[in-house]
Amino acid sequence: MKVLGIETSCDETAAAIYDGDAGLLGHQLHSQVAMHAEYGGVVPELASRDHVKKLLPLIEAVIAESGCEPEDIDGVAYTAGPGLVGALLVGAAVSRSLAFAWNRPAIGVHHLEGHLLAPMLEPEPPQFPFLALLVSGGHTLLAEVRALGDYQIIGASVDDAAGEAFDKTAKLLGLPYPGGPALAKLAEQGTPGRFKFPRPMLDRPGLDFSFSGLKTAVVVATRGLQLDEATRADVAADFQQAVVATLVAKCDRALVQTGLRTLVVAGGVGANLHLRSELTALGKRCGAQIRYPRTAFCTDNAAMIAYAGYRRLALGEHDDLRIRAAARWSLEELQAVGRRL
Numbered sequence: 334m335k336v337l338g339i340e341t342s343c344d345e346t347a348a349a350i351y352d353g354d355a356g357l358l359g360h361q362l363h364s365q366v367a368m369h370a371e372y373g374g375v376v377p378e379l380a381s382r383d384h385v386k387k388l389l390p391l392i393e394a395v396i397a398e399s400g401c402e403p404e405d406i407d408g409v410a411y412t413a414g415p416g417l418v419g420a421l422l423v424g425a426a427v428s429r430s431l432a433f434a435w436n437r438p439a440i441g442v443h444h445l446e447g448h449l450l451a452p453m454l455e456p457e458p459p460q461f462p463f464l465a466l467l468v469s470g471g472h473t474l475l476a477e478v479r480a481l482g483d484y485q486i487i488g489a490s491v492d493d494a495a496g497e498a499f500d501k502t503a504k505l506l507g508l509p510y511p512g513g514p515a516l517a518k519l520a521e522q523g524t525p526g527r528f529k530f531p532r533p534m535l536d537r538p539g540l541d542f543s544f545s546g547l548k549t550a551v552v553v554a555t556r557g558l559q560l561d562e563a564t565r566a567d568v569a570a571d572f573q574q575a576v577v578a579t580l581v582a583k584c585d586r587a588l589v590q591t592g593l594r595t596l597v598v599a600g601g602v603g604a605n606l607h608l609r610s611e612l613t614a615l616g617k618r619c620g621a622q623i624r625y626p627r628t629a630f631c632t633d634n635a636a637m638i639a640y641a642g643y644r645r646l647a648l649g650e651h652d653d654l655r656i657r658a659a660a661r662w663s664l665e666e667l668q669a670v671g672r673r674l
């Protein structure tokens with residue numbers, strides 16, 4: 334079964350084809366980063382308009398890359414939420430229309446389910462059940478992934494997401510959008526230890542996160558300081574270390590609490606090399622397996638949407654003739670696929 338996956342929830346336009354037998358056949362992506370950089374963040378209306386321009390050529394490109402004809406596609410999966418509603422609507426309308434024209438089933442996929450399942454595109458895919466740390470621009474959560482569609486959130490950020498904290502702190506340091514990768518790069522040149530930033534919520538029990546205080550701590554610590562290149566690099570190094578230490582400590586706690594032995598790391602911040610090396614060290618310490626998607630599939634992409642859609646379509650699930658787009662949609666509203674059938 335070959336599934337065309339479409340992702341347009343934010344500032345990446347992407348298309349991919351996943352085959353149940355042969356695996357991923359192709360994936361194409363256009364990033365809008367350069368267009369939004371001028372405004373210091375994503376401008377929703379510009380994002381939607383650019384998806385309109387880029388999506389059909391990307392679909393043609395991925396069909397050619399995969400050596401397929403449109404008739405070979407057995408189903409279409411698209412991100413139906415959460416995300417920017419105008420951006421989602423572009424992918425949803427195009428996907429639903431293509432499926433209708435090709436007389437094939439379509440399915441709206443939850444964007445975070447795509448992120449959670451992304452490591453399954455790699456060799457040695459994790460087996461259910463596993464623990465997942467999802468760290469993106471909009472979400473920071475720990476979830477018990479028991480089966481396809483059966484996700485229980487056991488910890489979440491009470492304020493800013495980890496990626497959002499990276500982006501806002503990067504802005505304070507005068508770094509260009511998108512801030513996360515730029516801050517991580519700057520941190521490589523810094524020496525940690527000069528600034529004592531808090532490790533939020535580590536002094537209390539539980540698995541929730543809070544990152545907005547950390548951003549404020551950066552403002553307070555740098556007030557009145559000459560922010561030369563070396564100082565900015567030291568701030569970046571200490572900030573990154575505080576976020577990573579917090580994430581790693583909560584993962585450690587969650588592994589103990591759930592007794593699960595596999596931790597999957599997903600979402601854009603999962604591309605952070607310092608986080609990866611500290612989590613790998615945690616895995617060695619406590620005998621847990623740590624699984625990541627390749628870096629390109631940590632951030633938004635259509636391969637994860639094609640894969641999640643394939644898993645559901647292969648079990649006989651599909652949507653009716655609706656175009657689905659939901660700006661807000663809780664991961665816990667999903668149901669285990671076996672039970673829904």
Ligand code: KG4
Nearest residue numbers: 469470471496513514601602604605632633
């Ligand atoms: O998953 P994603 O591509 O989009 C959302 O669904 O949010 O995540 C994007 C987030 C942004 O906040 C970006 O700054 C952050 O991931 N990010 C990083 C790194 N690469 C991307 N944060 C820290 N270090 C990185 N290397």
Ligand code: ZN
Nearest residue numbers: 448469632633
């Ligand atoms: Zn995402």
